[in-house]
Amino acid sequence: MPKIRIATTSLAGCFGCHMSLLDIDERLVGLLEHVEFNRSPLTDIKHCGPCDIGLVEGGLCNAENVHVLREFRQQCKILIAVGACAINGGVPAMRNHYSVQECLEEAYLNGVGVDNPMIPDDPELPLLLSKVHPLHEVVRVDYYLPGCPPSGDAFFNILSDLLAGREPSLPKAMLHYD
Amino acid sequence: MQTELRSSLAGNQCSDHLLHRLHDLQSRFQHIPAQEIPPLATELQLPISQVEAVIDFYSFFHRSPRGRIDLLFSNCTSCGDLSLMQQLCTSLDVSPGITRADGAVSIDETSCIGMCDQGASLLVNGRIMTRLNPQRLQQIAGLVNAGTPLDAWPAEWFAVPDHVRHPGLLLNDALQPGAGLRAAIQRGAENLLAEINQSGLRGRGGAGFNTSLKWQLCRDAPATTRYVVCNADEGEPGTFKDRVLLNTYAQQVFEGMTLCAYAIGAKHGYLYLRGEYRYLLPTLEATLAEQRAANLLGENILQQPGFNFDISIVVGAGAYICGEESALLESLEQKRGVPRVRPPFPVTHGYLGQPTVVDNVETLVAATHIAVQGGQWFKAQGTEKSAGSKVLSVSGDCATPGIYEFPFGTSLQQVLDACGGQDAQAVQVGGPSGTLVGQAEFGRKLAFEDLATGGSIMVYGAQRDLLAVVRNFSHFFAHESCGFCTPCRVGTPLLRKYVDKIASGHGTPYDQEEMARLAKVMKRRSHCGLGQTAANPLLDLLERFPHVCTDRLLHQDYEPFFNLDAALATTRTLTHRDDAEAHLS
Amino acid sequence: MTNNTLFIDGQEIPFEAGQTIMDAALAAGIYIPHLCHKPGLSPHGSCKLCTVDVDGRSASACTLPASNGMQVDNNTPALNEVRKTLTQMLFVEGNHLCPTCSKSGDCTLQALGYHFGMLDGHFPPFYPRREVDASHPSVMLDRDRCILCELCVRASREVDGKNVFAISGRGAQSHLIVNTVSGKLGDSDLQTGDMAAHICPVGAILIKDHGYEVPIGMRTFDLHSVAESDVASPVTLKKTEHHDA
Secondary structure, three states: OOOEEEEEEEOEOOOHHHHHHHOOOOHHHHHOOOEEEOOEOOOOEOOOOOEEEEEEEOEEEEHHHHHHHHHHHHHEEEEEEEHHHHHHOOHHHHHHHOOHHHHHHHHHHHOOOOOOOOOOOOOOOOOEEEEEEOHHHOOOOOEEEOOOOOOHHHHHHHHHHHHOOOOOOOOHHHOOOO | OOOOOOOOOOOOOOOOOHHHHHHHHHHHHOOOOHHHHHHHHHHHOOOHHHHHHHHHHOOOOOOOOOOOEEEEEEOOOOOOOHHHHHHHHHHHOOOOOOOOOOOOEEEEEEOOOOOOOOOOOEEEOOEEEOOOOHHHHHHHHHHHHHOOOHHHOOHHHHOOOOOEEEOOOOOOOOOOOOHHHHHHHHHOHHHHHHHHHHHOOEOOOOOOOEHHHHHHHHHHOOOOOOEEEEEEOOOOOOOOHHHHHHHHOHHHHHHHHHHHHHHHOOOEEEEEEOHHHHHHHHHHHHHHHHHHHOOOOEOOHHHOOOOOEEEEEEEOOOOHHHHOHHHHHHHHOOOOOOOOOOOOOOOOOOHHHOOEEEEEHHHHHHHHHHHHHOHHHHHOOEOOOOEOEEEEEEEEOOOOOEEEEEEOOOEHHHHHHHHOOOOEEEEEEOOOOOEEEEHHHOOOEEOOOOEOOOOEEEEEEOOOOHHHHHHHHHHHHHHHOOOOOHHHHHHHHHHHHHHHHHHOOOOOHHHHHHHHHHHHHHHHHOOOHHHHHOOHHHHHHHHHOHHHHHOOOOOOOOOOOOOOOHHHHHHHHHHOOOOHHHOOO | OOOOEEEEOOEEEEOOOOOEHHHHHHHOOOOOOOOOOOOOOOOOOOOOOOEEEEOOEEEEOOOOEOOOOOEEEOOOHHHHHHHHHHHHHHHHHOOOOHHHOOOOOOOHHHHHHHHOOOOOOOOOOOOOOOOEEOOOOOEEEEHHHOOOOOHHHHHHHHHOOOOOEEEEOOHHHOEEEEOOOOOOHHHOOOOOOOHHHOOOOOOOEEEOOOOOOOOOOOOHHHHOOHHHHHHHOOOOOOOOOOOOO
């Protein structure tokens, strides 16, 4: 039986969800008998190929996030929004209290200790969106795994369900938004 | 506790009502200056938070100065034409909602101003201007730029003719002032109630509660003070019959209030007039003065010892929700117009917690006629469950918009034939909170038991985009939701978002499903009629004209909720970039 | 059937004249979800989480007087789905970023999300921009998290004998204001011991210098579901005369 292919990425997130994914610890060994990782910070593969499951951490704060998310949606049969930022913007969405202009001016022009004040214009840098957005505002999301981060057990739970062909569920005790 | 508002000596308008004081400030300074608020609160003995809350609740009060000429274009599907607003904005170099730098002018839109039979209309410094067209707007632009004061603008621009196209039972029945009161006094209060009961009169605002029962419940409620309130906050888009009744039949409205006072034992009444109809105030005050002079109001009315009753007028300030009777009472009590929890109902706990009858303008007019002509006369028209006639406000795509009075039970088709609306594809009956019907249902009857209406009949011809109509209504409700309950406060802006998405060609079948699901939650779980009906036009459209929505849907799984490329516009400007990577499709 | 009983999901429970459905349910140990209700304060009926079906008609349990023989549907999958939707609406309307909030774990809105098994906000978020008021020496007002339940408004007026808070504005622009000339909490007579300073079910009104004192795992809703905690320890409040100044 072919292995289940999983891709993961962190958009406007902190990689904390990825750390938590690794917290499934020794169960990872057993899991790897059934799954293989495609694009992921764990593999350093740069583009997502056809996959069964995409785990997306983080919300959308810039143009590149949108490109990556769209690639995941296109390539993954099941897309899972992982963690608070992917689900409602999370900590990065605190910048939505200000306009993107105020944010950039504070960071690059008026902030304390700014040398050579200028807003960077290098085309290599992804442009910021006016606000940080959750994934479901841009693509269809199949499942949500809340938590900041979701626990290793929660990851294991949802992946085990999917591998077994079950509709994934989360025990109430594992449901938390923080 | 609040005490009853003192009436000024000059007129009987309560000049120290918070809404009136704020209106004075708004007129004087083009906004409510922050430094005026604490002294006003002190003077009126109100918490400062109450004054602040009221300022931010009503649309006609502003925190920053509007132009010396402040133009508010109706955005109603019948009396609004926002392309004209755009035209004037261009000629005067103004952005909607932003006062021009010289302070001379500001332009914005406002919910239906009840001029639906008068062509495109606007409010200028609170005065009505109708029959707008591109030429008129050019003239307006000239007067604004010349700094001509409003009083020097041509008077005929402000005329609002009645357009009574088809008078019926009430409008054909000429009455002498006081005839109803004289007849009632002769019969006595018990028999007046019996006569109203026999007539089968039901509330004309739309809900159709039995009028005699309402009066009886109020009369029976234990209290020493009772009130009569006339609901003249006619805000349902497409409705303007109360404006005509107040303009030409005010005497009968006030007499109806006095009859009610006689029946229930009230000493004071209030007419709550929507802010958009402020121009009627001088006529209404004059009518009140005449009635006082004729001893039809005041002390010992018609020489009846102890029959004391007088009426004050309170003018609203741009809030559709105040047409809901308990929100109206809150507004009368100088608060935000938030509908109360019911029960208890106003008949037992109304104005200032006292038993109060709140009746529609037309109901009170009907009561006056019934007092003279008797219940049987009234009941002879209409259907078994809907006695008498209904005064309809007909507008939209028809040859002769205006006032049509027909017996209840008249079919919609008969109304369309009368107004020259034969090529209608759809009619919105009862305004946005009513029912959207198509040709297959034009045979249905206007009656409480079939198509209920508070009087609004909006006709939509074949060329109308019904989705644009429904989109207009969804914006209206989101703007007018009072914000009290979750389903309506959050649901109306969400519904607006979904309808905008679909109307702009970005909706998917998923969005339509989501929208319908949300609509059902709002309809069933909202606190008051506004939230419960806000989704009606949309649900009616989906049910009766499904293709109108589905034809616009994208044949794809999902589409973003916002314009991704536009979301990069600010950072493109800040970084001076326009390369391929600086865009998203 | 004895006099003065009603049925909640088929269970017969007694009530006293003047009680609402919510009063009767709480007395009988039956949980009806709610946010804007607190026993002892005047019922409000705005959050609509206590929405129930009474003889087939929708009603708010916290405001509808109980009457004899009423058949109330409460804990049904359909009603809980409606309540979950309402909870999601409250989440997307404000800026409820749980990881950034020191009320997390003690927040009733969050706990209701858990109770209904809410996984996401579902709707597009509004991301409103609302003012933070840190002017008071010991109380913080973060309007981002305000759900307009008016518990603080009522607690201040009905229990504290003050009138510190009010709701201003209309519709989606409705917002909590402070009854002072400056509009600042620091200029009000709110004291740390006031009920209004503690009653906020979310993280909009917080006592300063006490954030994150209880470790994760030991907070209110780490230990109990919202249903248990509400029924087991209803807050009994003393009602006082309305004070308008």
